[in-house]
Amino acid sequence: MKFGTIFSVCAAAVAVLYGVLFSVTYPRVEITAGVVALCALLGVLTCVAVAGLWKLAVGGKA
Amino acid sequence: MPLFHPAIVTSLLVLGLPLLGVVASQAIAANECPCIATGNSCVRDLACEERRGAEGQARERAREEAEPYRQRGRGGLDFDGRVKSLNPTITTPSATPIPSPASRPVQPNLDVRARTPAPRGADQPLALPGSPQSGKGQARNGSPSPAGTAPAASDDRPPAAADGRSPASVPKGSERAAPASPRLRILETGYSHLSEFGKEAPGYGLYSYAILPSDSERAALFLAEVFREIPAIGDTSAQPSQLNIFYVPLRKDKEADFTAMLQTSRGDAAKLGAEYTKSFYDYRMARGLLDHICNPPDPSVLDLCNGDLSRGPYIFAYASAASHIEPVPPPYLFVDLSDVHERAFGEFLAAFQAQVKREDVSDQAKIKTLRLRILNIALTAADWVGPVQKAVADIARSAAGDDKK
Numbered sequence: 001m002k003f004g005t006i007f008s009v010c011a012a013a014v015a016v017l018y019g020v021l022f023s024v025t026y027p028r029v030e031i032t033a034g035v036v037a038l039c040a041l042l043g044v045l046t047c048v049a050v051a052g053l054w055k056l057a058v059g060g061k062a
Numbered sequence: 063m064p065l066f067h068p069a070i071v072t073s074l075l076v077l078g079l080p081l082l083g084v085v086a087s088q089a090i091a092a093n094e095c096p097c098i099a100t101g102n103s104c105v106r107d108l109a110c111e112e113r114r115g116a117e118g119q120a121r122e123r124a125r126e127e128a129e130p131y132r133q134r135g136r137g138g139l140d141f142d143g144r145v146k147s148l149n150p151t152i153t154t155p156s157a158t159p160i161p162s163p164a165s166r167p168v169q170p171n172l173d174v175r176a177r178t179p180a181p182r183g184a185d186q187p188l189a190l191p192g193s194p195q196s197g198k199g200q201a202r203n204g205s206p207s208p209a210g211t212a213p214a215a216s217d218d219r220p221p222a223a224a225d226g227r228s229p230a231s232v233p234k235g236s237e238r239a240a241p242a243s244p245r246l247r248i249l250e251t252g253y254s255h256l257s258e259f260g261k262e263a264p265g266y267g268l269y270s271y272a273i274l275p276s277d278s279e280r281a282a283l284f285l286a287e288v289f290r291e292i293p294a295i296g297d298t299s300a301q302p303s304q305l306n307i308f309y310v311p312l313r314k315d316k317e318a319d320f321t322a323m324l325q326t327s328r329g330d331a332a333k334l335g336a337e338y339t340k341s342f343y344d345y346r347m348a349r350g351l352l353d354h355i356c357n358p359p360d361p362s363v364l365d366l367c368n369g370d371l372s373r374g375p376y377i378f379a380y381a382s383a384a385s386h387i388e389p390v391p392p393p394y395l396f397v398d399l400s401d402v403h404e405r406a407f408g409e410f411l412a413a414f415q416a417q418v419k420r421e422d423v424s425d426q427a428k429i430k431t432l433r434l435r436i437l438n439i440a441l442t443a444a445d446w447v448g449p450v451q452k453a454v455a456d457i458a459r460s461a462a463g464d465d466k467k
Contacts, residue, residue, distance in 0.1 A: 026437050028291070028408035034444030041447060 007047055015043025248418045249304040252295030253288060255312035255320070259347060260386035268306040268418055269383050270395075273348045273376040277339050280404055284375040285310065285343070286335030287407040292415070306379065306418045311344035311351075347385070351378060354388045355396065363396050373400035375407075377414055379423060393424040403441040409434060 018039040023031055248267050256262060262269055272288060274281040288310065295307055312320060320342050327334045349371075355378060356367035378384070379395035395417065402410055410429065417428040 022440065025433065026406075026409055028412060029405055029437065029441070032405070032444065034448050035440070037447040037451060038440065038444040 007051065010050075011040075011043045011047040013043075014046045015040045018042050246304045247421075248306045248423070249300040250298045251292055251306040251308055251415045251418060252298040253292045253308040253310055254295040255317075256309040256347070256385065257312045257314045257317055257344070259350065260383070262309065262383035262385060263307070264383065265302045266305050266307045267303045268379055268381060268423065270306055270308040270377060270379040270414075270418070271348075271351055271384070272308065272310045273351055273374060273378055274339065274343060274345065275349060275352070275372050275374045275376075276345060277343070280373075281343070281375060282336040282339040283404045284335070284399070284407050285338050286332045287411055289334050289338075290331040291408055291411045306415075309385075310338070311347040312342055313344045316342045351385060352376070354384065354390050355394075357389050359389075360392045360394075362392065366396070366398055375399050379414075379418060381423075395424045395426065397426070397429055401438070403438050403445075405441050406434070406437050409437055 016039075019031065019036065022029075022035065022039065029035075246267055251270070253272075254263075256271070272285070274284065288308070292308055295305070298305055320338075323337055323342070324334070327337065352371050355363060356371070359367035376399065377395075377397040379397075380390060381394075384390050384394075397410070397414060399407065399410060413428045413431070413434060417423065417426065420427065
């Protein structure tokens with residue numbers, strides 16, 4: 001499987017996780033498009049950070 | 063030196079015999095009757111003995127009657143006419159003046175620790191019979207709930223917004239300012255309307271005010287959240303001394319219009335909030351409340367008072383009706399929502415309702431939390447994401463257009 005596909009799936013999953021956590025933590029706050037976009041952005045950033053760390057760790061050994 | 067030295071024996075006899083004689087003569091004089099000398103013999107004086115006996119019985123009876131008070135010990139009445147305090151080691155003389163609640167310094171207690179139950183309705187004036195305020199739902203609320211379903215209040219609830227006295231008759235910072243007795247724990251918060259300074263209904267455990275300096279979209283959103291999150295005071299079930307009444311200033315000349323508007327809005331909180339800020343909210347009263355707090359300000363609100371006070375909204379909570387007190391002495395709870403995102407008002411109002419249930423109402427422990435700070439940052443960031451997305455898309459589109467050219 002391509003790196004881009006795995007990355008996109010993981011980013012989407014993390015974004016959904018962030019959204020769920022947000023709605024559970026703040027039940028009175030309406031989930032708007034801005035909040036969804038923020039969660040998506042944070043999901044991508046998290047996955048980029050994880051991928052960078054992974055490359056650093058595995059690439060260092062190799 | 064030997065114990066039976068002649069000098070010691072002589073000294074004891076010299077001192078002891080007269081002493082014994084004095085004690086014996088006192089005892090005889092007190093209790094016994096002298097005998098009547100008849101030649102060489104002495105005959106008992108029966109009349110005297112009878113009289114002495116009667117006196118002794120009377121003394122005994124008096125002692126028995128006084129015994130219950132003596133056995134009570136604490137909180138009873140002493141023979142000296144002194145009222146004993148509950149502390150057995152302290153006796154409060156009756157001459158010591160006990161300060162009346164009115165003469166006590168205005169320092170309402172916002173700490174419910176070590177509180178004793180307050181007598182209910184101790185300072186509640188009676189509703190005027192036949193007055194509009196004596197009606198049940200209207201009496202507490204001043205107006206019905208947004209849904210118009212304010213249930214009938216119990217009879218012991220204080221009348222709302224009218225106590226039969228004109229504002230002029232209410233002295234500034236008077237006896238209504240500070241509750242005489244410690245407060246009970248707050249159980250619920252309910253909103254009501256305040257149409258005039260000093261017209262708060264007495265007897266509630268805590269008095270809160272929604273302060274909006276000016277008509278704005280933020281103010282409308284805040285009031286919408288108030289009407290959504292906080293029930294009308296008529297819909298609460300706790301006793302008044304355990305209620306936090308959340309006052310929203312209402313223009314006195316618009317009371318009738320507001321009732322009509324309530325029927326048309328049909329419980330739509332957003333519409334109600336928008337209409338209220340536009341036409342019904344009394345901004346003059348709100349600014350007056352801010353003036354009361356800031357004239358002179360407590361150190362805890364000094365920075366805020368030195369600012370322009372034009373943003374808001376603000377929530378002010380006090381142990382007693384505060385609209386007619388100037389200056390308002392601390393402790394109090396003053397929540398500044400100027401830097402709070404509009405969509406976070408609901409969470410902050412929920413935190414405020416939790417805060418007033420705390421032992422120390424004024425510590426803001428439920429309001430200044432990491433959770434609410436993160437929410438504020440997240441919502442502000444969410445507002446930025448949309449424009450940034452659009453800007454990036456525009457840049458990409460323009461760059462692609464330049465390449466095609």
